Amino acid sequence: xxxxxxxxxxxxxxxxxxxxxxxxxxxxxxxxxxxxxxxxxxxxxxxxxxxxxxxxxxxxxxxxxxxxxxxxxxxxxxxxxxxxxxxxxxxxxxxxxxxxxxxxxxxxxxxxxxxxxxxxxxxxxxxxxxxxxxxxxxxxxxxxxxxxxxxxxxxxxxxxxxxxxxxxxxxxxxxxxxxxxxxxxxxxxxxxxxxxx
Numbered sequence: 785x786x787x788x789x790x791x792x793x794x795x796x797x798x799x800x801x802x803x804x805x806x807x808x809x810x811x812x813x814x815x816x817x818x819x820x821x822x823x824x825x826x827x828x829x830x831x832x833x834x835x836x837x838x839x840x841x842x843x844x845x846x847x848x849x850x851x852x853x854x855x856x857x858x859x860x861x862x863x864x865x866x867x868x869x870x871x872x873x874x875x876x877x878x879x880x881x882x883x884x885x886x887x888x889x890x891x892x893x894x895x896x897x898x899x900x901x902x903x904x905x906x907x908x909x910x911x912x913x914x915x916x917x918x919x920x921x922x923x924x925x926x927x928x929x930x931x932x933x934x935x936x937x938x939x940x941x942x943x944x945x946x947x948x949x950x951x952x953x954x955x956x957x958x959x960x961x962x963x964x965x966x967x968x969x970x971x972x973x974x975x976x977x978x979x980x981x
Contacts, residue, residue: 798934798942798967803874804847808969812853812867816843821851821867828852829975838870838975848875852972871972872965879963884950889958893948896963926950940973 799809806815813821824842831838836854843849852871879896926949934942945966950958968976 796934798944798969801944801967803872803965803967806869806872808869808872808967810869812841812851812869813865816845818865820845829979839867849873852975870969870975872967874965875962876965879948879960881959881961884958884960889950889960892960935970937970940970940977942970942973943968 799807801807806812820843821841826840828838828840830836838852838854841851841853843851850871850873851867851869853867853869855865855867857865857867876896884892929945929947931943931945934944936942943966945968946963947966948961948963950960
């Protein structure tokens with residue numbers, strides 16, 4: 785079973801949402817050191833027309849992150865570099881993969897949400913979480929995707945997303961694979977669309 789739910793609340797910009805204190809538009813160097821970022825750094829896109837360079841960096845520190853960002857860093861520059869974040873994907877360690885009993889599933893999901901530092905989305909998203917008592921237990925796998933769409937230009941859109949998946953291991957035991965959080969700016973969606981499509 786797959787579920788994709790869109791909703792609205794009083795959040796008006798994707799920049800208003802923070803994942804563990806980090807948001808779209810931040811300078812990534814305010815949150816992590818340059819040495820942490822370059823360990824798993826890859827070139828995402830070269831925009832030669834606008835003279836922009838985009839990268840991705842993967843970091844595992846308290847949580848697992850993939851950051852997409854624009855870097856203004858150039859050889860010989862004297863000013864401080866800025867790594868402007870345009871996308872964040874995070875998988876939270878405190879909601880890691882585990883085997884959960886059927887009776888405890890909803891309670892543990894709720895505890896995961898209470899630990900999230902995404903308070904702007906927590907109350908809205910928790911209301912959409914699956915109630916396993918109503919779930920058709922004949923299905924042995926489920927992926928759930930909850931998204932909030934901000935602006936779009938017809939082809940691309942800014943979005944915030946929380947997803948999780950689980951599958952039935954035994955009759956009343958479920959394998960939970962964790963919660964993933966994603967923030968994608970309109971700018972990143974355009975890059976990914978042009979790159980992959």
